[in-house]
Amino acid sequence: MAAKTLNDLFVHALSDIYSAEKQLTKALKKQARASMSTKLKEAFETHLEETHGQIERIDQAVEATGIKLKRIKCVAMEGLIEEADEEIGEIEVGPVLDAALIGAAQKVEHYEIASYGTLCALAKKLGYTQAMTLLNQTLEEEKATDKKLTILAEQEVSAETAGAKV
Template structure:
């Protein structure tokens, strides 16, 4: 579908982030298994639950807004997920891998933060209503909170342990 209008673009971007969220649900368990840091494993598992809720939120948004998502694959997220797979394959389990996984997860969060921020602006422009904007805002807040949690894990020793190993 050609993106000729802001509505077309909104549907494309929402479809893209929907695909991204689905890909993340498959990547997070692998990342949780790869880490040796229990706090990081818990953060990945917590975010998996959150992500499943975010997918449900998009389903609700689609219903409320009366739109149909496009079947597509988020290529950006595919690349970010692939980077995390490479880390797991190339780095021995331990603090260095944990530091790499934190970085990989934060790249994902930053992508999602940018995506949801854009969708919120478009939803407001399109006058899709407070419910649609609220659903998107709820997810944006969760993504920002996850990013902050990952930063705290890194600052509380995750990256220091990696420095000690190198």
């Protein structure tokens, strides 16, 4: 990436998170299937629906700004998904895997929170008011998902994994 302007940086960051969200749609399905907890499955399925809406918001932000996304692959998301896939392959289905999946999901949320926070700041600086509003909606959704995952970890999974073998 050879960004020379803030707009170049915005286009790159938006292209990157677009790739990340697209990758995540596939990963969330797999993570939902791998989890034992009904509440965790539901959380993954809910976030999948939200992710589709977030992709639509990116499309709307692109339209509002008149920019063109670059075809890039988000290697950060690729790595986070690969890490979760390894856990799915190595940990027996049960409460320990559910705890690992929550941790993996929160890593994703933190990456997305950082990405959308940066995008909101860039959109504001560039005067992309409509894009900033759309991206901020997604930022707030990501923060809410992170909080829901924390509650799941504290209430449901922690009690189940306390006696589980690691």
